[in-house]
Amino acid sequence: MDTKLSVLFVPFLLGCIHLSVGFKEDVDVPIQEPLEWWQTSVFYHLYPRSFKDSNGDGVGDLKGMVEKLPEHLHDLGVGAVWISPIFKSPMADFGYDISDYLSFEPLFGDLKDFETLKERLHALGIKILLDFETEFKETVWTFAPERNQFYFHHFLREQPDLNYNNPHTREAMKNVLRFWLDQGVDGFRMDAVPFLIEDPQFRDDPVISDPADPSKTIIIKTYGRDRPESLEVIKEWRGVMDQYNKPEPKVILLEAYASLTYTMSENLMPFNFFLITNLNASSTAQDFQDVISMWLDNMPAGKWPNWVLDNHDQPRFTSRLGPGLVDAMNSLLLLLPGTAILYNGQELGMADIDVLWEDVQDPFGRNMGPALYKKYSRDPSRSPFQWDGSVSAGFSTNPKPWLPVNPNYYYLNLEAQKKAEVSHYNIVKRLIKLRQSKVFQLGKLKLHVLGKYVLGFTRSLPGEPTYLIIINLSSFQEEILLSKIIPEVSSLHVHTASVNSEYKIGHTVPTSLTFSMRPKSSLVLTTDKIKLSLPLSSHSSKTEL
Numbered sequence: 001m002d003t004k005l006s007v008l009f010v011p012f013l014l015g016c017i018h019l020s021v022g023f024k025e026d027v028d029v030p031i032q033e034p035l036e037w038w039q040t041s042v043f044y045h046l047y048p049r050s051f052k053d054s055n056g057d058g059v060g061d062l063k064g065m066v067e068k069l070p071e072h073l074h075d076l077g078v079g080a081v082w083i084s085p086i087f088k089s090p091m092a093d094f095g096y097d098i099s100d101y102l103s104f105e106p107l108f109g110d111l112k113d114f115e116t117l118k119e120r121l122h123a124l125g126i127k128i129l130l131d132f133e134t135e136f137k138e139t140v141w142t143f144a145p146e147r148n149q150f151y152f153h154h155f156l157r158e159q160p161d162l163n164y165n166n167p168h169t170r171e172a173m174k175n176v177l178r179f180w181l182d183q184g185v186d187g188f189r190m191d192a193v194p195f196l197i198e199d200p201q202f203r204d205d206p207v208i209s210d211p212a213d214p215s216k217t218i219i220i221k222t223y224g225r226d227r228p229e230s231l232e233v234i235k236e237w238r239g240v241m242d243q244y245n246k247p248e249p250k251v252i253l254l255e256a257y258a259s260l261t262y263t264m265s266e267n268l269m270p271f272n273f274f275l276i277t278n279l280n281a282s283s284t285a286q287d288f289q290d291v292i293s294m295w296l297d298n299m300p301a302g303k304w305p306n307w308v309l310d311n312h313d314q315p316r317f318t319s320r321l322g323p324g325l326v327d328a329m330n331s332l333l334l335l336l337p338g339t340a341i342l343y344n345g346q347e348l349g350m351a352d353i354d355v356l357w358e359d360v361q362d363p364f365g366r367n368m369g370p371a372l373y374k375k376y377s378r379d380p381s382r383s384p385f386q387w388d389g390s391v392s393a394g395f396s397t398n399p400k401p402w403l404p405v406n407p408n409y410y411y412l413n414l415e416a417q418k419k420a421e422v423s424h425y426n427i428v429k430r431l432i433k434l435r436q437s438k439v440f441q442l443g444k445l446k447l448h449v450l451g452k453y454v455l456g457f458t459r460s461l462p463g464e465p466t467y468l469i470i471i472n473l474s475s476f477q478e479e480i481l482l483s484k485i486i487p488e489v490s491s492l493h494v495h496t497a498s499v500n501s502e503y504k505i506g507h508t509v510p511t512s513l514t515f516s517m518r519p520k521s522s523l524v525l526t527t528d529k530i531k532l533s534l535p536l537s538s539h540s541s542k543t544e545l
């Protein structure tokens, strides 16, 4: 797995007015108004094998999505979903090895099921994006006896590279886009973009010994990546999509294993994985500030930021940063300026599972053998969605789904969290609603290092209430004084508090006195009046999940 993940985000802009509002306090970067759907929506990344199984074979499918997805996303307030590959595939890499781009893998369902899903989502105003694999995807040549020739593949041997230097290949792939656009999809997520065009000289990439296991070697992909010609191919695809821009623009989410300078070029906005790759359980408030600033400071004028904490290739943030930070990290993701992408289960605070060697499914884990699979397998973050406390967490009637359900499902599940007065789910829902307000869409961001392990950030816009988000990352004794950040008011109101916080919605916090927060807790404070007003002492003792 390459850890330098980033994704490009290619928007399709219609005529826009320029408004001089910058996200960073000190820079005036024009933002184009009115904002478009892909800027104001929360995106939901769905891993299809693990969302909902309709027929008891233990694998999620399209009928299961029809049953659960529209209602779930509507309740949560999500505006768009992108579904990891469901195309016809030999399943050497669970759908990332595609054999037919124009039909679905029967395991998942058929075009009719997709049509029903799309219609139900669109009826609720929710956009749908498909995964568009740019390669039938270890830089090596494999001999194909049927052709008496070697073929080239960057990834598994089942994923031969397409030759994008061939105009027929390029046209065929454009026709794939047209086919799905005609079916009414609202956009695509594209994979492995820096590898589109191979080195014309087919030079050998350097081989070094694997630092993790000196008995193995790894290939440093050098010549066949980040080639400028790959950007040309993407521009052609954009051209195709531009013809479908009415009534609303289509988007492409582009995943690229590439450097900032490469992905920030041209008309592309890299999809931002720094919160995944550059933070860990010992990161300080200053580290958080640096990682957030690195993105915003490198973003060219007029571009739109985006934030990702989890995906199907990485351990969940509850493992990377610590299980106590569920609400804190979701608040960060949802209240920073720009588009937020939620990975299914993140809204519940789902955690990685432990997988025994005999149960390993991910080929990248299996290929590493019993000693190393835990380091490489992507199974832990792909466990079935936890719907309720019944058999297999309500994911399947099959008691043995393709991957084990997390054993915490009996209390950590959607049904229980919907009922609880305070829960991760209800907090995400409340924050998704909050981020629809102008101050979160257009307001300035100011980051504050309030203590070594206390991070704060404000969002403000003239004429709107100011919001201050505080996250206690630590277990160190530190006290903070809010008047240093917001001197103009004597008190702030709690808009949202994390499940593990001693504060509740409506509490008032004086800014002129020092105050403290529980470890790993977070608060969304505002200068606005919160309808429900409570004295600090009346802590609710209702069920909390």
Ligand SMILES: *[C@@H]1O[C@H](CO)[C@@H](O)[C@H](O)[C@H]1NC(C)=O
Pocket (backbone or CB within 6 Å): 278, 279, 280, 281, 282, 283, 284, 287, 288
């Ligand atoms: C954790 O991340 C910080 C930056 O956020 C870095 O300085 C530190 O070296 C990392 N620690 C580990 C153990 O990777």
Ligand SMILES: *[C@@H]1O[C@H](CO)[C@@H](O)[C@H](O)[C@H]1NC(C)=O
Pocket (backbone or CB within 6 Å): 451, 454, 472, 473, 474, 475, 476, 477, 478, 479, 480, 515, 516, 517, 518, 519, 520
């Ligand atoms: C963060 O939590 C730790 C552990 O309880 C506590 O000692 C510290 O004072 C808290 N920080 C703030 C700013 O409240």
Ligand SMILES: [Ca+2]
Pocket (backbone or CB within 6 Å): 053, 054, 055, 056, 057, 058, 059, 060, 061, 107
């Ligand atoms: Ca199924």
